[in-house]
Amino acid sequence: MISEKTITDFVYLEADLLDTMQWQAWLDLFHPEGRYWMPLEWQQQDPVLQPSLMYEDLLLMKVRIERLAGERTFSQKPKSRCHHLLQAPQIVACDPAAGIFKARTSFIYTETRGDTLERFSGWASHDLVQVGDDLKIRLKRIDLVNFDAPFGNIQLFM
Amino acid sequence: MVKYGKNPRAIGGLVRDAEVHRDVYVDPEIFDLEMEHLFPNSWIYVGHASQLAKAGDFITANIGRQPVVASRHTDGSIHLFYNRCPHKGVKIASEPCGNTGKFFRCPYHAWSFKTDGSLLAIPLKKGYEGTGFTDTKANDGLSRIRNVVVYRDFIFARLSETGVGFEDYFGESLSTIDNMVDRSPEGKLAVVATPIRYMHTCNWKMLVENQTDTCHPMVAHESSAGTAIKVWQREQGDSKETPMAVQLYGPFMSPYEFYEQSGIRIWPNGHGHTGVANSIHSNYSDIEGYLGQMVAAYGEKRAHEILGEVRHNTVYFPNIMVKGAVQILRNFIPIAVDRTLVESWVYRLVGAPDKLYERALMYNRFINAPTSIVGHDDLEMYERAQEGLKTNGNQWVNLRRLYESGEEADVTAVINGTSERQMRNQFHAWAKFMTMDMVEPVEAAE
Numbered sequence: 212m213i214s215e216k217t218i219t220d221f222v223y224l225e226a227d228l229l230d231t232m233q234w235q236a237w238l239d240l241f242h243p244e245g246r247y248w249m250p251l252e253w254q255q256q257d258p259v260l261q262p263s264l265m266y267e268d269l270l271l272m273k274v275r276i277e278r279l280a281g282e283r284t285f286s287q288k289p290k291s292r293c294h295h296l297l298q299a300p301q302i303v304a305c306d307p308a309a310g311i312f313k314a315r316t317s318f319i320y321t322e323t324r325g326d327t328l329e330r331f332s333g334w335a336s337h338d339l340v341q342v343g344d345d346l347k348i349r350l351k352r353i354d355l356v357n358f359d360a361p362f363g364n365i366q367l368f369m
Numbered sequence: 370m371v372k373y374g375k376n377p378r379a380i381g382g383l384v385r386d387a388e389v390h391r392d393v394y395v396d397p398e399i400f401d402l403e404m405e406h407l408f409p410n411s412w413i414y415v416g417h418a419s420q421l422a423k424a425g426d427f428i429t430a431n432i433g434r435q436p437v438v439a440s441r442h443t444d445g446s447i448h449l450f451y452n453r454c455p456h457k458g459v460k461i462a463s464e465p466c467g468n469t470g471k472f473f474r475c476p477y478h479a480w481s482f483k484t485d486g487s488l489l490a491i492p493l494k495k496g497y498e499g500t501g502f503t504d505t506k507a508n509d510g511l512s513r514i515r516n517v518v519v520y521r522d523f524i525f526a527r528l529s530e531t532g533v534g535f536e537d538y539f540g541e542s543l544s545t546i547d548n549m550v551d552r553s554p555e556g557k558l559a560v561v562a563t564p565i566r567y568m569h570t571c572n573w574k575m576l577v578e579n580q581t582d583t584c585h586p587m588v589a590h591e592s593s594a595g596t597a598i599k600v601w602q603r604e605q606g607d608s609k610e611t612p613m614a615v616q617l618y619g620p621f622m623s624p625y626e627f628y629e630q631s632g633i634r635i636w637p638n639g640h641g642h643t644g645v646a647n648s649i650h651s652n653y654s655d656i657e658g659y660l661g662q663m664v665a666a667y668g669e670k671r672a673h674e675i676l677g678e679v680r681h682n683t684v685y686f687p688n689i690m691v692k693g694a695v696q697i698l699r700n701f702i703p704i705a706v707d708r709t710l711v712e713s714w715v716y717r718l719v720g721a722p723d724k725l726y727e728r729a730l731m732y733n734r735f736i737n738a739p740t741s742i743v744g745h746d747d748l749e750m751y752e753r754a755q756e757g758l759k760t761n762g763n764q765w766v767n768l769r770r771l772y773e774s775g776e777e778a779d780v781t782a783v784i785n786g787t788s789e790r791q792m793r794n795q796f797h798a799w800a801k802f803m804t805m806d807m808v809e810p811v812e813a814a815e
Contacts, residue, residue, distance in 0.1 A: 251563065270615075278596045285746070361711075361739070362566075
């Protein structure tokens with residue numbers, strides 16, 4: 212039975228897999244139709260007909276991850292690393308009967324490469340579905356507090 | 370230490386026939402001179418008239434490092450001013466865009482100005498009576514920029530009072546903007562969203578040069594486009610249709626031969642484009658209903674002419690690039706000698722199917738975003754160049770690919786698509802517009 216704690220644990224695990232770069236295990240958390248979305252507008256509704264920083268399906272996420280390890284991926288020489296600092300997830304929905312599980316988590320994200328270090332603040336929204344005994348990500352949405360600011364490279368996943 | 374001052378010979382000496390001195394990318398004094406001379410002497414893109422749909426609408430921008438504001442006046446005309454109150458210099462508009470109503474009101478002392486820039490009112494105006502105020506610049510209201518041209522809704526301005534006129538400056542290069550606008554069945558584009566913004570720690574000219582550099586994609590983007598192809602080949606299974614994403618990434622890996630035959634066209638004053646015969650945008654899937662709309666609007670022959678012109682990147686000197694086939698404009702905004710803000714705008718083809726806008730937005734986030742893997746490839750190269758150019762071992766950047774001695778400047782020509790001639794063309798224009806308002810401009814000195 213999926214409880215609120217199951218959702219919270221899932222959110223922590225997901226961030227931990229990113230921080231420890233266990234990419235395959237991270238991808239395995241996604242539903243086959245799952246999406247990773249970083250909107251570019253305040254309270255954005257449409258990922259397709261409004262501009263986004265990222266709106267990726269599993270194919271695109273795999274490309275991004277395989278690229279990180281590529282012999283000729285010069286922007287990863289040296290490699291990037293990341294750190295997620297999460298507030299306790301707020302459970303937005305936990306309805307096993309309807310199959311709806313949603314959480315919203317405030318975060319500070321750090322991405323570093325070589326001597327540079329960049330910090331980002333925002334909210335991660337998890338839209339989860341139950342597949343067998345497990346939860347899978349239908350949508351992970353990242354709303355940065357300064358979504359429209361001009362950033363330098365963001366090479367990993369928030 | 371002042372190395373270049375206002376000395377056109379010293380500045381001209383940085384640009385040889387097929388080489389440029391590294392100071393054009395790394396010397397802060399050269400950057401200051403660009404802001405003082407090159408940008409004011411050139412026609413700079415300010416914004417799009419669709420961003421000023423109603424009276425009172427305004428947008429703000431920078432020309433070089435000077436803030437400007439464009440507004441739509443009550444009579445429908447578009448005006449451009451320096452963005453400062455004539456009183457104490459406070460910017461009268463601080464947001465990227467908005468609607469100011471019937472007038473601009475300075476937030477500091479409530480001086481107000483009509484949307485054509487003229488002075489409307491000053492509180493306690495009688496305090497200025499008999500002070501000679503009417504003879505000051507402040508009495509004229511917001512300082513206007515007179516050389517403004519709205520070409521098919523694209524707003525360009527030249528800050529210098531004197532210089533090359535708009536038609537002479539752009540000439541036939543405007544055909545790329547024409548093609549982009551004509552791709553709308555209604556002959557109209559609209560900006561309906563904010564641009565993607567991406568900060569680059571490199572000189573702005575590296576970005577401009579890269580737009581017509583056709584020998585880098587298969588090398589620098591092997592990591593991104595090459596991986597996209599590899600993953601798709603592995604994962605496609607029985608799928609017959611190549612997804613839009615793979616259609617957009619894939620052509621970056623086209624071989625040298627593809628770019629050689631696709632050609633480059635150069636125009637006077639530093640403008641030019643890749644993809645003359647065809648381009649990486651040629652083989653995208655047809656979008657249902659679009660051709661029918663175009664034929665209905667333009668007739669069979671003209672519709673095919675418009676859609677058959679699939680230019681790759683058109684550089685409008687000095688600092689924008691337009692992609693007509695995917696309705697994108699990239700604005701390379703200089704911030705400092707080693708810092709450039711890139712704003713990538715997508716235009717919606719008014720009256721065309723949503724799918725075209727979806728594809729343009731997708732292209733923009735795949736290629737032009739701070740989260741773009743193609744962008745990561747490029748920025749890494751620019752950053753390494755910005756660092757590498759500090760070395761003294763060799764102070765020249767080599768632009769000699771397919772150089773022919775006696776190459777004429779300021780001409781129109783179609784050449785092999787792997788030539789670096791468009792970069793040479795840009796630097797010829799660079800020396801010209803840097804020095805044209807100095808005592809002995811480079812052209813005259815030759």
